[in-house]
Amino acid sequence: MDFSVSEEQRMLRDSIAKFIQQNYDFHSRCELVGSETGFSAAHWQLFAELGWLSVPFREEDGGFGGSAVDLMLMMEAFGQGMVVEPILPSVVLSGGLIAAAGSEVQKRDMLGALMAGRLQLAFAFSEPQSRYNLANIKTRAELQGDSYVLSGQKSVVLNGGAADVLIVAARTSGGQLDDNGVSLLLVNADTDGLVRQDYATVDGHRASEITFDKVRLPATDLLGEAGGALPVIERTVDRVSLALCAEAVGAMEVAYRKTVEYTRTRKQFGVAIASFQALQHRMADMFIECEMARSIVIMAALQLDAHNGIAPRAVSAAKSRVGRAARLIGQEAVQLHGGIGVTEELDIGHIFKRLTTVQYMFGSTDHHTRRFASL
Amino acid sequence: MNIDYSPEELAFRREVRDFLQAKLPPGTRRKVLDGLPLIKSDHVNWQKILYEQGWAAVNWPVEYGGTGWTPTQKYIWANECAMAGAPEVVPFGMKMVAPVIYTYGNQEQKHRFLPGILSSDHWWCQGYSEPNAGSDLASLTTSAVRDGDSYVVNGTKTWTTLGHYADWIFCLVRTGGPGVKNQEAISFLLIDMETPGITVSPIITLDGLHEVNEVHFDNVRVPLENRIGEEGRGWTYAKMLLTHERTGIARVAQSKKRLQTARELASNTSHGDGIEDDESLMRVPSFAQKVAAIEIELLALEFTELRTLSAVSTGQAPGPESSILKIKGTEVAQAIDELYVEIAGYYGLPFVKAQFGGEYEGPWVGPGAAANSAPRYFNNRKTSIYGGSNEIQKNIICKAVLGL
Numbered sequence: 001m002d003f004s005v006s007e008e009q010r011m012l013r014d015s016i017a018k019f020i021q022q023n024y025d026f027h028s029r030c031e032l033v034g035s036e037t038g039f040s041a042a043h044w045q046l047f048a049e050l051g052w053l054s055v056p057f058r059e060e061d062g063g064f065g066g067s068a069v070d071l072m073l074m075m076e077a078f079g080q081g082m083v084v085e086p087i088l089p090s091v092v093l094s095g096g097l098i099a100a101a102g103s104e105v106q107k108r109d110m111l112g113a114l115m116a117g118r119l120q121l122a123f124a125f126s127e128p129q130s131r132y133n134l135a136n137i138k139t140r141a142e143l144q145g146d147s148y149v150l151s152g153q154k155s156v157v158l159n160g161g162a163a164d165v166l167i168v169a170a171r172t173s174g175g176q177l178d179d180n181g182v183s184l185l186l187v188n189a190d191t192d193g194l195v196r197q198d199y200a201t202v203d204g205h206r207a208s209e210i211t212f213d214k215v216r217l218p219a220t221d222l223l224g225e226a227g228g229a230l231p232v233i234e235r236t237v238d239r240v241s242l243a244l245c246a247e248a249v250g251a252m253e254v255a256y257r258k259t260v261e262y263t264r265t266r267k268q269f270g271v272a273i274a275s276f277q278a279l280q281h282r283m284a285d286m287f288i289e290c291e292m293a294r295s296i297v298i299m300a301a302l303q304l305d306a307h308n309g310i311a312p313r314a315v316s317a318a319k320s321r322v323g324r325a326a327r328l329i330g331q332e333a334v335q336l337h338g339g340i341g342v343t344e345e346l347d348i349g350h351i352f353k354r355l356t357t358v359q360y361m362f363g364s365t366d367h368h369t370r371r372f373a374s375l
Numbered sequence: 376m377n378i379d380y381s382p383e384e385l386a387f388r389r390e391v392r393d394f395l396q397a398k399l400p401p402g403t404r405r406k407v408l409d410g411l412p413l414i415k416s417d418h419v420n421w422q423k424i425l426y427e428q429g430w431a432a433v434n435w436p437v438e439y440g441g442t443g444w445t446p447t448q449k450y451i452w453a454n455e456c457a458m459a460g461a462p463e464v465v466p467f468g469m470k471m472v473a474p475v476i477y478t479y480g481n482q483e484q485k486h487r488f489l490p491g492i493l494s495s496d497h498w499w500c501q502g503y504s505e506p507n508a509g510s511d512l513a514s515l516t517t518s519a520v521r522d523g524d525s526y527v528v529n530g531t532k533t534w535t536t537l538g539h540y541a542d543w544i545f546c547l548v549r550t551g552g553p554g555v556k557n558q559e560a561i562s563f564l565l566i567d568m569e570t571p572g573i574t575v576s577p578i579i580t581l582d583g584l585h586e587v588n589e590v591h592f593d594n595v596r597v598p599l600e601n602r603i604g605e606e607g608r609g610w611t612y613a614k615m616l617l618t619h620e621r622t623g624i625a626r627v628a629q630s631k632k633r634l635q636t637a638r639e640l641a642s643n644t645s646h647g648d649g650i651e652d653d654e655s656l657m658r659v660p661s662f663a664q665k666v667a668a669i670e671i672e673l674l675a676l677e678f679t680e681l682r683t684l685s686a687v688s689t690g691q692a693p694g695p696e697s698s699i700l701k702i703k704g705t706e707v708a709q710a711i712d713e714l715y716v717e718i719a720g721y722y723g724l725p726f727v728k729a730q731f732g733g734e735y736e737g738p739w740v741g742p743g744a745a746a747n748s749a750p751r752y753f754n755n756r757k758t759s760i761y762g763g764s765n766e767i768q769k770n771i772i773c774k775a776v777l778g779l
Contacts, residue, residue, distance in 0.1 A: 295682060
């Protein structure tokens with residue numbers, strides 16, 4: 001057992017921290033969030049050049065190594081800056097699916113471009129009725145000759161607007177809730193019959209509603225085995241959940257530190273409000289929650305890397321625990337800031353928003369507590 | 376970072392398992408697994424078996440008889456002991472006063488006291504708290520006044536756990552007069568419990584049992600050579616004692632075993648709304664989720680402890696996360712105590728003291744584990760109060776970590 005961070009990992013973390021310090025103050029982030037695309041293409045290129053987009057991938061796929069611990073350290077560092085570039089949906093989630101299910105040709109063509117910053121991806125899986133059940137899919141792809149004909153609706157597709165290619169989870173067989181019969185299809189964003197409604201999300205990111213009306217695709221645009229995609233999706237979503245949890249740990253640390261800082265400068269009744277024990281203990285609780293969350297994320301990352309079969313349970317433990325911590329820290333950060341905490345003017349409210357959405361993506365706290373209990 | 380055991384560590388685990396299987400007395404094991412109180416001989420016999428094996432003092436430096444184990448080995452040892460139902464080490468000698476003696480004591484004191492602690496021939500108890508000095512420990516008033524080659528000690532110590540078994544007590548006493556700053560007026564004395572003028576009176580806790588005591592000192596003469604280190608420096612030594620023993624403070628291994636047992640009990644307890652055998656409490660979603668939430672908390676706690684151990688093993692001071700262990704360790708253990716009461720249901724009510732207080736021959740009321748469920752829950756409310764209450768721990772976090 002070893003909990004130390006390697007020299008390489010330390011450098012990765014430090015270089016992201018430096019980038020954030022130099023490029024990602026609150027004002028700059030607000031400008032990116034309000035921009036047309038919602039993130040910076042220049043930053044994205046820089047991420048590619050610095051190798052950050054390669055971190056989630058194995059060396060044989062041209063990546064940095066692909067360990068969950070590396071991914072955790074990277075996402076935690078991004079979380080500290082509340083970075084809005086679509087690393088999670090494009091690289092970790094969609095890229096993760098290609099790495100897990102793609103043919104050698106698909107991997108060579110797409111992962112290379114993804115890591116070079118030339119390709120944006122999105123994974124269209126959730127539907128209005130599916131909530132957190134990854135098998136609950138109505139969208140169907142009928143094989144007609146050497147084509148698939150795809151019809152259905154996908155909801156809240158993260159990075160859907162920027163994606164050049166969508167990976168769509170569709171039924172090629174089976175009923176709406178069946179484990180078997182789920183397939184992954186690669187769909188160019190400009191394909192006829194695909195209609196996108198792009199929008200901003202409450203946490204400063206972007207997503208889309210996407211409908212497919214008899215979209216015709218070559219049968220070769222299948223990613224992985226027809227009908228057998230669910231296990232791949234589950235494994236990949238577990239890795240993404242871990243990455244999201246790590247991002248949340250970074251954001252939580254910033255939230256409690258900023259709260260401590262603020263209470264030391266804010267004066268009421270003639271003294272800094274940090275001198276009140278009623279507030280001090282609440283900040284101690286924020287710190288405790290953050291460290292408990294950090295610990296369980298480390299646990300989950302190590303279990304993912306150990307490939308010992310208990311990773312799904314470990315990830316659900318982490319998502320459940322991080323969800324609780326994110327809720328407490330986000331709410332308390334706002335409460336301790338007082339009125340200014342509920343305005344758009346200060347970063348703390350934006351951290352609170354992201355700490356809210358992380359609780360509801362890829363399975364809520366309750367969902368993962370139940371999943372943990374059932375595994 | 377990695378989580379795997381090396382082949383050497385796996386071999387060590389095998390060795391520990393075999394040892395526990397062969398040497399742990401079955402009667403003691405049964406009591407531990409059923410959550411029943413142990414008597415003095417249960418502890419002493421087991422400690423002597425460990426002493427024979429060379430495993431009595433897990434954390435001591437090797438030169439004084441310690442094991443020299445790595446943090447991972449200590450972690451394996453703690454887990455295997457808990458899973459096997461081995462008694463926990465009574466901390467007062469082995470984990471509290473011994474580190475103070477080998478760190479601050481003189482050669483003569485080390486020779487005189489450490490062997491008796493290692494072999495468990497001497498039972499130690501702790502003289503810190505007083506009736507009017509709890510969380511504000513430095514306000515203690517037990518006085519030690521020099522008279523020739525002795526101190527004359529007067530005052531009262533309280534919450535003295537298992538003081539009625541003890542041969543020796545380590546005490547914080549006030550040697551400085553009025554006007555001397557609290558933290559410079561306190562000295563650390565080792566006192567023979569046989570000394571004239573000491574009386575021990577029991578305090579009965581909420582479980583109806585006698586575990587803690589008041590210890591009264593009435594003109595008790597203590598030789599000067601029983602003082603550790605310098606006069607007036609006792610507060611420094613006392614703080615070292617309080618922070619030294621980080622390994623195991625969260626009692627993760629015990630909680631893991633207790634939660635596993637609770638889960639088994641709940642699986643064998645009917646939820647009452649069905650008549651089939653599989654209609655168990657674990658099938659009630661709200662109950663199963665409560666168990667899951669505690670297990671998740673325990674995982675977070677376990678890895679917080681492992682992070683601390685890892686930092687210490689690489690020569691770093693324990694990080695800020697170590698201050699969390701006491702708070703979360705007691706909260707999780709108390710939550711598990713409550714689960715036992717909930718599982719017991721109506722059978723949490725019968726208070727048949729002999730059933731959980733010692734040997735019992737009569738007809739057993741209720742399931743075995745139910746007997747001690749509520750008393751243990753009541754008793755263990757102490758854990759978030761003792762050793763620096765959890766609120767004091769939060770003050771420490773605010774000061775030492777958050778800079779408030």
